[in-house]
Amino acid sequence: MAADGRPAVFPLPPGSTIGIVGGGQLGRMLAMAAARLGFRVAVLAREAESPAGQVSAVEIVGDYGDPAAVGRLAAQSDVLTFEFENVSAAALAAAEQAGAPIAPPGRALAVSQDRVEEKSALNAWGLATTPFAAIDGPEDIAPALRRLGAPALLKTRREGYDGKGQAWIGGAAEADAAFAAIGARPAILEAKAAFVRELSVIAARGRGGEVAAYPVGENRHEHGILRTTTAPARLSPALQADALRIATTLLEALDYVGVIGVELFELEDGRLLVNEFAPRVHNTGHWTLDGCEVDQFEQHIRAVAGWPLGPTAPLARVEMSNLLGDEANDWAVLAADPKARLWLYGKRDAAPGRKMGHVNRLSPLT
């Protein structure tokens, strides 16, 4: 519902309020993109002067899981969106009760919150994943290992990110320790994917059902945390088309509105497996900030506001590097590098591994 109590009508005109649940860097860059298009932004953040709150007209401080706080945000927003997928069902219900349209749809959030549900849904939509098994207790691990082979990766079903809540299992003897290590919670065991590259595709679907995808990026992770994305990745037209087919299938199956990030494994035989998807703008899409006329953040705002999607053609080849923890202390060196486009997130505390900013380095398309 609009701030004035009337139901939202799309496309939302400039001056409408975009509500963002989450005060981090994704919310910050979404807020800046919304401002570029003349929108007003309200955010719900855990702390005052959050990265997103610093660049928004309104910052509500509260917990993302608190239905009252989400409801307060929704009540003054013409549309509500999210910078992360772990939004509680109660919070979504509160937003719906406040009458704010939600994008992406709650179902996309719910499916992505549970790795077993996510992979099951992907398979049901005809999208290949690595083989997996649901693990409810340590006694499920030995039979699953016999089917999936060892080593296999044990992950919590819910709420893991950036490599947290994960443990490799080399054999059945390690089952108890691994299950304890991830917090003895409902889990998934995933077969090791014999991938040659990690790729991702960032795509968007508008309120009219139109789909636009950016060129595929090639990713390098360390300790479960993204270090670099290079895009457009050098890959065959067939692979590019396959990535687009996967993204389109997902977006349509979820009746999706907004930007989605889909992580892929490229196998030796050229097949693509879906590793996971994130129903939001995605770290592997930060290259678009300097590599495309319309970046993933503006694209997401366009989609959720019911605007036409923008062009996704690359203007340059970009290598995006995350600045983790005290790597952001190198800001002076990076600022002096004419090839480095620096983005910093306004975070005060540079805890180890924390994403403090990123750098895009451009080179000509060849």
Add this chain to the structure above:
Amino acid sequence: MAADGRPAVFPLPPGSTIGIVGGGQLGRMLAMAAARLGFRVAVLAREAESPAGQVSAVEIVGDYGDPAAVGRLAAQSDVLTFEFENVSAAALAAAEQAGAPIAPPGRALAVSQDRVEEKSALNAWGLATTPFAAIDGPEDIAPALRRLGAPALLKTRREGYDGKGQAWIGGAAEADAAFAAIGARPAILEAKAAFVRELSVIAARGRGGEVAAYPVGENRHEHGILRTTTAPARLSPALQADALRIATTLLEALDYVGVIGVELFELEDGRLLVNEFAPRVHNTGHWTLDGCEVDQFEQHIRAVAGWPLGPTAPLARVEMSNLLGDEANDWAVLAADPKARLWLYGKRDAAPGRKMGHVNRLSPLT
């Protein structure tokens, strides 16, 4: 002085506070650029939820001429800058008393505030302008017309912009009416410049004295208001070099820090006259937002924060068009145009002639 009471040390680290006097679209785009580099922004604006305040961590509502309000802003800023040149001497003194370094320097603001002082200074620095005369009363107009020729343009010495406070005079008989029309205030009479094109150069000077200029833009005004800038303008290397020489002369003469906008007239014989300069980011530099890796707003923030200047090479040819008044109502058409990069300023009231946004249209460099 920094918010913690210590004198500012340059370069300012990310997390420092940039204070911006002025809540309009220039302040808005400065604030967004500052956020990209990890700075916190505080603005002084005339109204709550101003275009700049909507994207800033702190918005102080007050009058730009109120020394107390400027002092409050300065007291919590590590450096103070301005989105316009008509800052009162009292306000500048208040900022200095609060201990905040000011950039650009107060002298640049003072010189540009008075058209007679401005043109006198330009001439003293060896930069050609159109011939002019100071006009203190209507009786000064006839002798000035004999020297400058008719028609000539009468302008208030101070505070005119976008064609306001100006009147053409066809002959001495119109002197009294013209002087009354501009408010019977101290004025300047300018000879008509027989120019073939209006050009502008946007340049920056860092705290170490380094200078960087963007390619020259070609401007089209209507009724004294900028309609379009096309950049890089098609012009000879000699003219491009002359524009750079002019900008560099100005920046060095003023011991300048920050971005400056210099409006030029190109005469039939290929000479360049300086029309005026603005000690701030400039409407004719908005093309850099989509045409360069580092736009004029980031460049200004880099300069005032003591960071190295960024590259100014063009990535594309850009036609920038201002959206005046209800032209911004065409947002839906513009949003659907894949060639149009839309910037809207978050202003509620679309008064006729008011700058509501702009559009950048890109084409390949040829």
